[in-house]
Amino acid sequence: MKVKILSRMGEDDPEVFENQINKFIKDKEVIDIKYQTALAIAASDQIGSTGEFDENVLIMYEEDKNK
Template sequence: MKVKLFTELLDGNVPLKVQIKNSKLESEINEFIKDKRVIDIKYQSTLTTILNRYGHKEPQYECSALVMYEEEN
C-alpha cells in the first residue's frame, strides 16, 4: 500500500462553497487515481486565521486529502 497527500489553500474571504466548485484539488485527485486501485480517501478541511502584512486577521481554508492506493498491475 502507498499513500499520496494532496493539499490546497483557499481564501477564507470567499465562500467555501464557491471555492470548492472551482477547486483544482478534485481534478488532481481524479487524475491521480484513474490508473490505481484506491483503498481509501480521507478528506479534511481546516479554517485558520492568519495575519496579513498590515496586521489584519484574514481567514484561510486548508483542504487536504490522503489517498491510500495500490498500483495497478
C-alpha cells in the same frame, strides 16, 4: 499499500484540485480517501478579521497490477 497527500489552499480553484485527484487515482486501486479541512482565523482591532483555510486529501492505494 502506498499513500499520497494532496493539498489545496483556500484561494486555489476547487475544480483544479478535483481534477488533480481524479487524474492521480485514474490508474490506481484506491483503498480509501480521507479528507480534512483546516481553518485559521486571525482577528485584531487594527486589521479586522481574516481567515484562511486549506484542504488535504490522503489517498491510500495500490498500483494497478496491469501497468
